[in-house]
Amino acid sequence: MCVSPRADWPAAAQERANNLHGDVVAPTLVLMGAEDNDTPSVATNGALEVERLRRAGRPVTIEMYPGAGHVFDAGPTRHDVAATRATEDMFRFLDRELAGDR
Numbered sequence: 278m279c280v281s282p283r284a285d286w287p288a289a290a291q292e293r294a295n296n297l298h299g300d301v302v303a304p305t306l307v308l309m310g311a312e313d314n315d316t317p318s319v320a321t322n323g324a325l326e327v328e329r330l331r332r333a334g335r336p337v338t339i340e341m342y343p344g345a346g347h348v349f350d351a352g353p354t355r356h357d358v359a360a361t362r363a364t365e366d367m368f369r370f371l372d373r374e375l376a377g378d379r
Contacts, residue, residue, distance in 0.1 A: 281316035297326055297337070305337040306370040308363045310345030310356065319347075340366045 282294035294316075297307070307327055313320040320341065327339040342349060342359030350360040 281319040281322045283316050295326065297323075297330070299330065299333065299335070301330060301335040301337050303336070304370075304374045305335075306367065307337065307339040308366065309339060309341055310347060310349040310359060311341040311343045312345060313347045313349075315347035338370075 282291035286294070297305075307323060309320055309323050311320050313323075324339055324341060327337050330337045340363065342356065342362060345356040345359035346354055348354050349356040350363060
């Protein structure tokens with residue numbers, strides 16, 4: 278989810294920068310580093326967008342991981358605590374949302 282286009286992106290990319298659209302119908306979990314600064318204010322904007330969608334009745338939630346930045350689960354920017362918590366949160370979400378399908 279990216280809701281903070283960078284000024285150096287082409288206009289078409291800036292228009293499509295928010296890939297969390299207002300028509301979300303499937304339960305959606307966003308996992309984000311609270312210190313993500315890949316684009317300006319992306320962590321803050323992501324949390325605000327999720328809250329806006331929740332108020333509109335959309336089934337979307339967000340988990341923010343303090344101290345974690347962009348791509349916190351892999352490579353040189355890996356944040357072990359956030360990566361572990363994100364995995365646990367993802368499995369909890371899937372267990373909860375898919376429980377009725379078993």
